[in-house]
Amino acid sequence: MTILGNPAPLVPRPEPAAMSRVLVTGGAGFIGSHFVRRLLAADAVDQVTVLDALTYAGSLENLGEAMLSPKLTFVPGSILDARLVAQRCAVTFAPGGRTSRGLPDRS
Numbered sequence: 520m521t522i523l524g525n526p527a528p529l530v531p532r533p534e535p536a537a538m539s540r541v542l543v544t545g546g547a548g549f550i551g552s553h554f555v556r557r558l559l560a561a562d563a564v565d566q567v568t569v570l571d572a573l574t575y576a577g578s579l580e581n582l583g584e585a586m587l588s589p590k591l592t593f594v595p596g597s598i599l600d601a602r603l604v605a606q607r608c609a610v611t612f613a614p615g616g617r618t619s620r621g622l623p624d625r626s
């Protein structure tokens with residue numbers, strides 16, 4: 520094998536962040552509801568809170584049987600309510616945020 524230039528230094532991969540409690544905003548939408556199902560199926564996740572304003576695009580029907588999961592809590596509300604989103608790590612699918620971003624855990 521020939522390597523041109525300086526090979527990238529070997530950097531150990533960081534451990535995945537613990538995600539036992541996750542807040543998903545926009546979780547009743549198209550992408551968010553699929554993501555919520557994935558989270559609920561993950562052993563490392565203990566609790567998923569969906570915060571969704573249920574706009575024209577959002578519907579509890581998108582979550583379907585996921586609503587029956589004891590791991591899931593649904594909170595109707597807006598991502599603009601800072602009290603609701605500042606408490607946990609958040610992954611957002613609500614339009615308006617340019618990127619999905621984890622927020623610091625302040626609980």
Ligand SMILES: NC(=O)c1ccc[n+]([C@@H]2O[C@H](COP(=O)([O-])OP(=O)(O)OC[C@H]3O[C@@H](n4cnc5c(N)ncnc54)[C@H](O)[C@@H]3O)[C@@H](O)[C@H]2O)c1
Nearest residue numbers: 545547548549550571572573574576577597598612613614
């Ligand atoms: N679907 C795609 O192909 C695609 C492609 C690129 C980017 N995106 C982006 O990904 C995100 C999710 O896409 P999607 O297709 O699932 O959208 P969607 O419209 O199906 O879902 C958005 C969800 O956010 C909720 N929401 C809207 N405003 C809210 C607020 N203020 N607070 C809380 N919840 C609110 C809605 O009720 C809905 O459930 C969007 O930001 C979208 O622009 C989507």
